[in-house]
Amino acid sequence: MxxxxxxxxxxxxxxxxxxxxxxxxxxxxxxxxxxxxxxxxxxxxxxxxxxxxxxxxxxxxxxxxxxxxxxxxxGTPEALHAIQAAWVEHQVAQCGYCQSGQIMQAADLLTNVPDPTDADIDDAMSGNLCRCGTYPRIRTAIKSAAAKINGA
Missing domain, CATH: 3.10.20.30 (Beta-grasp domain)
Structure with a gap:
């Protein structure tokens, strides 16, 4: 195939x-x-x-x-996607195992909801688990990426 x-x-x-x-x-x-x-x-x-x-x-x-x-x-190492750059900026990852899935889900969220509320983020990200508990940093990174994408 x-x-x-x-x-x-x-x-x-x-x-x-x-x-x-x-x-x-x-x-x-x-x-x-x-x-x-x-x-x-x-x-x-x-x-x-x-x-x-x-x-x-x-x-x-x-x-x-x-x-x-x-x-x-x-994204690429030279040109990170906004959500990848926000993940680095806000030091979201701890062990990192879940992070690629978290980032991919967050990128989908920002495509569909360019300026998400906390409730939008919680709803969209609820199916992505992080054993390290970096949820507050995940929310911060998503809001930061949204602001950059929207030119704020």
Missing amino acids: RLTVNGKTHEVDVEGDMPLLWVLRDDLGITGPKYGCGVAACGACTVHIDGVAVRSCQVPAADVDGEVTTIEGL
Whole structure:
């Protein structure tokens, strides 16, 4: 099957029911999305398909219809996405395991809600778990990124 990931087209020979997460990690060597729970409850595996956040552990590879973007394709080291820059600025990460999923979910939020309230952030991010408990810094980083995106 053919998948477009981070702007590059890949041919992969996998079973159609293989979760996208494993195709990304095991077949394409893209390790930003993490395995956390396998049941779409933690958000560590969050990627975008055509700009919409999805849990890649629950998306069969054969069902992917659109371009996949992982944390590796969101920004570059030279030109971070606003949410990535805010994560660094506000020192959100501790252990870092959940952070790529958190960032991908936050980027989706800011695409759909350019000036989110605390309630918007809590609602959008509620499916992304952080064992280190950096939730206040996550909220601060999202608000900071929103302000920069909106030119405030």
